[in-house]
Amino acid sequence: MNIVLYNPRAQRSHRRLPLSLLALARVIPSPHTWVLVDDNVDSTASADLDRLCAVTDTVLFVTVMPGPQLRVAVPACRQLKARFPSLGIWWGGYFPGIHADAVLADPVIDGVVLGLGEGTVPALLEALAGARRLRDVPGIAFREDGAVVRTVGAPIAASSAFADFPYERLDMDRYAARTWLGKRTYNHHSSVGCPYVCNFCAVVNVYNGRWLPDPAEHVVRVVTRLAREYRADAIEFHDNNYFAWEKRTKEVAEGIADLGVSWWGEGRIDTMLGFAGATWESMARSGLKMVFYGAESGDDEVLARMDKGGLRVADIGSLNRLARRHGVRPEFSFVLGTPGDPEREASRTFELIRTLKRENPDCEIILYLYTPVPLPGMYDTATAGGFAFPTTLDDWIGPVWSGFSHRRSPLTPWITPGLIRRVADFETVLNARFPTHTDMRLGAPSRAGLRALGRLRWATGAYRAPLELKALLKLLRYRQPEEMGF
Ligand code: B12
Known part of the structure; x- marks a missing residue:
């Protein structure tokens, strides 16, 4: 079987090793083969997926976080399944693990790995090759006769129990x-x-x-x-x-x-x-x-x-x-x-x-x-x-x-909308008065400008409706590390 490991875009140019998929790649036994498609770093990701999924006997493994990554994963999987109806599509990660029923309500997704992948994937591949029943694979959820079946006993072990991440298969400079x-x-x-x-x-x-x-x-x-x-x-x-x-x-x-x-x-x-x-x-x-x-x-x-x-x-x-x-x-x-x-x-x-x-x-x-x-x-x-x-x-x-x-x-x-606004206003004043050290693209003059403009509001506690600060943060494309990483 050919396994395509797909990391949908979470944050364009968020150049971090896709650890979830590297963790899976290292337990895929031969003669199965794998290839990684990383939409965060690769501008040809969608063409690559098309080409790779056209090959018979291919399974698509997708790692999914809620939010932007989910918004990319859903249409991508739907398009691929429409083009290649026999393509198996399996999802894993925290979001599918916690919300497996919502994921499996979508006919395009064949199954979900509920927890860690390392212990489950070898058995899952055997089942997908017809050598065992899906019901005997631990830690997965899938549809059977219109109902969602969940198997128990997802194995859990420290990462060091498995082979090292296969860095040698990646262009590490890109990461x-x-x-x-x-x-x-x-x-x-x-x-x-x-x-x-x-x-x-x-x-x-x-x-x-x-x-x-x-x-x-x-x-x-x-x-x-x-x-x-x-x-x-x-x-x-x-x-x-x-x-x-x-x-x-x-x-x-x-x-x-x-x-x-x-x-x-x-x-x-x-x-x-x-x-x-x-x-x-x-x-x-x-x-x-x-x-x-x-x-x-x-x-x-x-x-x-x-x-x-x-x-x-x-x-x-x-x-x-x-x-x-x-x-x-x-x-x-x-x-x-x-x-x-x-x-x-x-x-x-x-x-x-x-x-x-x-x-x-x-x-x-x-x-x-x-x-x-x-x-x-x-x-x-x-x-x-x-x-x-x-x-x-x-x-x-x-x-x-x-x-x-x-x-x-x-x-x-x-x-209440009032509380959401209150927190957002406070955050705006805070970010202006104390711009994060982690935003590399923010030069010294921009920082100085933000600080100067934010100082009075911070000093007086006048957080309400800081429109001028919002506009400046937007203009400077201020990065929030919690959403975008560093
Ligand atoms: C790196 C990271 C990011 C990166 C990008 C990750 C990427 N995929 O490219 C960035 C910074 C962009 C990010 C953003 C967000 N993230 Co994030 N992120 C992480 C973090 C810290 C590490 C992920 C990782 O590499 N783990 C290491 C690997 C080895 O573990 P793993 O991912 O769990 O994978 C294992 C299993 O889950 C399973 N598995 C995973 N995928 C698959 C797929 C298949 C097919 C199979 C079989 C198995 C499988 O097998 C793997 C090996 O055992 C996790 C927390 C964590 N420590 O895991 C949060 C985490 C995943 N993120 C989370 C969230 C909520 C977000 C945001 C939505 C939050 C926000 N602030 O807005 C944003 C989304 C914004 C966006 N732009 O998409 C939550 C998810 C919770 C949930 N309810 O689903 C987590 C768990 C943090 C938390 N504690 O709440 N994130």
């Missing part, structure tokens, strides 16, 4: 991204899942508190290979929770310290507040430049409701000061618009952000609005108020739900 971290930035993913169960995070739906890290020596080996063979000078760790284990963090930091690589990853405030001073020093010495933290809220009551493991607002401030002392920039993400009193939550969070900026102007701030994921807690409050996910892909890619996936227009029953 060396110029970012604020370095001239040749590559991305890596060194652990599966996350050990926590925050009730607003899609990772919990798939891994439910499981976290399987690659051992430190494995991570060091991969980073060394990227640095030595492919001249990486920066690494983004895309793990959901890179820093969950202090010992591993320190060992990796020590192992990569001499490579001259800058790096970034995602961590928890409570975990990293507990790290020893020596670990912070090792991390900083090894090139750690910034850490993304889920700070979530400036309201202790909301933090408790989010199952953040006892995190308090005061901890966010402590981490901000600690990170500053070590010269590692914190990037705090907040999730506004949760049930209860979202207006009060917003006011408290804005106040906290002002304090964080006062104490460490270098910290970065990212604002989201809570968008439900199907987990007990806030999701139940939403459904009780009438919230329901779309049941078809047409609805998912339609105008109403597209904004939802961007976490900007959440469609929760308690959200």
Whole structure:
């Protein structure tokens, strides 16, 4: 069988290794063959798909995130199936895993891999070749006699249990991204899942508190290979929770310290507040430049409701000061618009952000609005108020739900246009007063202009309707890292 691995465009020119598909490619056994089509970097992607899918005995494997990627994936798959009706089309990734019923309501998609692909794909290929029943493949969903069948027991293992990513099959120069971290930035993913169960995070739906890290020596080996063979000078760790284990963090930091690589990853405030001073020093010495933290809220009551493991607002401030002392920039993400009193939550969070900026102007701030994921807690409050996910892909890619996936227009029953506007206005003033360090294309004069124009509004708290700042940000094509990556 020929397997076409397809990464639909998530962000044009977002030059990052398509790790989901590389993870699958390494477990495809011969005599099957695979080829990767990456719409993020390849302008001929759609012609390539046409050519490759015309070959008989081909299966299309598509990785799908909600939002823009979904909006590209749906029409592409429909066109391909219309042209090549016998083409098998299988989807995987968080979105299809969580919303398998909506995906399978579309006749064009033959099946969904619900969790990790490595353990499932070899068995799936056997079934597609007729050597076993689909029902005997673990961790998939497919249609049978008009109903959706889900098989259980998706195997889960650390990535290091499988072969290395087949970088040698890619044009690695095309994936060396110029970012604020370095001239040749590559991305890596060194652990599966996350050990926590925050009730607003899609990772919990798939891994439910499981976290399987690659051992430190494995991570060091991969980073060394990227640095030595492919001249990486920066690494983004895309793990959901890179820093969950202090010992591993320190060992990796020590192992990569001499490579001259800058790096970034995602961590928890409570975990990293507990790290020893020596670990912070090792991390900083090894090139750690910034850490993304889920700070979530400036309201202790909301933090408790989010199952953040006892995190308090005061901890966010402590981490901000600690990170500053070590010269590692914190990037705090907040999730506004949760049930209860979202207006009060917003006011408290804005106040906290002002304090964080006062104490460490270098910290970065990212604002989201809570968008439900199907987990007990806030999701139940939403459904009780009438919230329901779309049941078809047409609805998912339609105008109403597209904004939802961007976490900007959440469609929760308690959200009001006034609150959405209030958050957007605050964000505009914040972005002008403190333009992100991660936007490489923003030159010094543009930054200075933004700061100057944003200063008065920030100083006086006059966030309402900052039309002049909105226009300037638009003119400068300001990039928001949470949507576009760095
Ligand atoms: C890199 C990344 C991006 C990149 C682009 C990724 C790309 N495909 O090109 C960018 C920055 C553009 C991005 C954007 C967004 N992202 Co994103 N992103 C990630 C991130 C950090 C890493 C993905 C990755 O490479 N993982 C490593 C690989 C090895 O794991 P994996 O993807 O899970 O793949 C395994 C399985 O899922 C499965 N699998 C995956 N695909 C397939 C396909 C087939 C056929 C099979 C068989 C199996 C399979 O097998 C793989 C190997 O085991 C994840 C979080 C994470 N740590 O995974 C979020 C994540 C996927 N993103 C998410 C979201 C929501 C978004 C946004 C929509 C959010 C926003 N802020 O607006 C935007 C979309 C905007 C846009 N322009 O598209 C969510 C998805 C949640 C959900 N409900 O589906 C995640 C999980 C983050 C989170 N914790 O919420 N993202």
